[in-house]
């Protein structure tokens with residue numbers, strides 16, 4: 001068992017909602033994008049938003065080629081289902097943009113950093129279409145680039161998997177048809193055909209509230225306490241019939257487990273990337289596939305395989321390629337920040353130091369007290385570097401969490 005020690009550095013459990021709501025921001029967010037590169041110690045970093053989470057085989061090949069030709073030969077997966085290329089050389093931004101544009105991964109340069117969306121990886125056609133339509137709407141509006149690069153939409157197929165990822169605006173497929181729109185503590189039932197426009201209207205309501213508050217909030221939870229978000233008015237002005245749902249409870253589902261997925265007619269596989277990073281050879285090993293779905297749990301789902309035997313064969317191949325393919329892997333739930341050499345703040349090479357889990361809790365390894373990418377909403381083991389190869393260990397307890 002890991003020893004629980006009182007932390008000497010800022011602990012994430014001390015950062016409450018009040019702290020967030022008291023914050024006044026005097027600048028826009030500095031989130032990197034595909035065009036706005038972040039300059040790290042190991043070269044430039046590009047973050048590519050994948051709003052629907054779906055990549056075509058051609059896009060998989062294009063991204064692998066980009067990482068080989070321009071980057072460090074790896075692709076990193078983020079907790080929002082985005083893909084990062086690291087180690088990009090000086091002056092490669094234009095070449096990367098051309099490559100992404102040709103692959104259909106850059107539909108609007110103005111909007112590329114606000115296409116933040118997580119979608120249930122096992123979603124069917126209707127929910128996938130909501131996500132694709134919401135992305136089109138986001139990219140068609142002049143005002144949406146005012147959203148911060150951190151504002152997050154979730155499009156959930158009803159199982160409650162991505163709805164639990166602390167989104168700002170949630171669309172959830174409702175039993176009996178239609179969608180539940182949720183923003184802050186309000187929920188509305190809307191028709192399926194209106195769902196994407198309703199999510200966009202909710203984002204508009206947030207922006208209006210943020211302007212009114214004048215605190216520069218990037219996210220709904222950063223709005224000052226008592227600040228009204230006029231979702232009802234924005235829905236009405238958009239011509240969307242919405243029925244308020246008081247005390248709406250969202251289902252709480254989990255991510256797809258690694259292994260074969262299927263119910264007798266429709267098969268696929270789910271795999272995870274160890275520490276959220278893959279080599280380009282691993283990434284290419286996801287093919288052949290009809291499509292590759294990138295998940296916010298740093299994994300991939302390959303749907304549409306021809307039967308259980310084909311799915312098992314694909315899983316074996318992906319296991320050999322180095323993916324996590326079994327539910328009993330001790331690497332499930334182990335995450336790490338970038339650490340050295342990519343981050344100058346890191347006291348150690350956390351990715352090299354990270355070890356498999358020793359108990360049932362998720363473990364996050366950080367190179368400093370910022371704890372970038374730490375788990376949300378669950379109790380977890382926090383391992384923060386205090387010197388090269390030395391770590392302080394604490395269990396961060398989340399009230400109400402069962403794991």
Ligand code: SF4
Pocket residue numbers: 337338339340343344345346347366367368369370371372
């Ligand atoms: S937690 Fe610290 S060391 Fe790790 S990526 Fe964030 S800033 Fe860098």
